[in-house]
Amino acid sequence: DAEITQSPRHKITETGRQVTLACHQTWNHNNMFWYRQDLGHGLRLIHYSYGVQDTNKGEVSDGYSVSRSNTEDLPLTLESAASSQTSVYFCASSDPGTSGSGGELFFGEGSRLTVL
Amino acid sequence: GQQVMQIPQYQHVQEGEDFTTYCNSSTTLSNIQWYKQRPGGHPVFLIQLVKSGEVKKQKRLTFQFGEAKKNSSLHITATQTTDVGTYFCAGRGSGTYKYIFGTGTRLKVLA
Numbered sequence: 001d002a003e004i005t006q007s008p009r010h011k012i013t014e015t016g017r018q019v020t021l022a023c024h025q026t027w028n029h030n031n032m033f034w035y036r037q038d039l040g041h042g043l044r045l046i047h048y049s050y051g052v053q054d055t056n057k058g059e060v061s062d063g064y065s066v067s068r069s070n071t072e073d074l075p076l077t078l079e080s081a082a083s084s085q086t087s088v089y090f091c092a093s094s095d096p097g098t099s100g101s102g103g104e105l106f107f108g109e110g111s112r113l114t115v116l
Numbered sequence: 117g118q119q120v121m122q123i124p125q126y127q128h129v130q131e132g133e134d135f136t137t138y139c140n141s142s143t144t145l146s147n148i149q150w151y152k153q154r155p156g157g158h159p160v161f162l163i164q165l166v167k168s169g170e171v172k173k174q175k176r177l178t179f180q181f182g183e184a185k186k187n188s189s190l191h192i193t194a195t196q197t198t199d200v201g202t203y204f205c206a207g208r209g210s211g212t213y214k215y216i217f218g219t220g221t222r223l224k225v226l227a
Contacts, residue, residue, distance in 0.1 A: 031213050033214065033215075040125070040219065041219060042218055042219040043159070043204065043206075043220075044217070045217075048213075048214050050213060056214075058214070059117065090158060090159070092159075094213065096213050103213075104149065104164065105151075105159070105161060105206070105215060106161075107158040107159050107160070108158065109157075110158050
């Protein structure tokens with residue numbers, strides 16, 4: 001069965017370190033998204049991609065970067081981790097389909113990041 | 117930029133009572149989706165609404181999309197303990213495939 005997986009599921013790091021969260025999907029979806037979830041804020045869009053070599057900034061992109069070298073993967077990098085980036089991170093993918101409505105989002109299990 | 121607000125933030129209901137969550141966008145939407153997230157889980161797609169004034173039902177759940185395509189609601193009739201979780205709306209503007217999520221409504225059902 002097709003799926004979307006995130007790793008690591010839990011990570012503790014120190015302020016200033018570079019961290020990369022992996023996201024791998026086997027749906028063959030062109031659209032991939034990274035969201036962060038914090039209490040009181042819901043899910044906020046960090047970065048997204050509509051295909052290979054395409055990346056776009058979301059609502060809260062400062063301090064984060066992504067790259068899309070193939071269809072399956074969209075790694076999220078925190079260049080210099082800050083305590084404000086302690087959060088649960090969700091990766092999602094979708095297929096816009098023939099209707100062009102964007103399609104439903106399939107989410108990974110999430111990565112819980114703690115920055116000390 | 118596009119903003120999506122959702123109320124209430126929390127709702128505690130007795131099992132068997134009804135529940136409604138409301139979603140309002142600052143801009144006109146092309147379509148809206150609803151997701152459910154169980155405690156400790158990830159969001160799971162429930163439904164998509166596309167047309168102005170559209171109403172869709174899934175068993176005890178009724179979803180509505182406003183005439184102006186700027187607001188939506190989810191109504192659950194006779195809640196059950198299995199309905200516990202956070203419900204999110206997610207709106208998409210025109211010319212994009214990205215979805216902006218509402219802040220979510222956390223539902224607790226007391227048996």
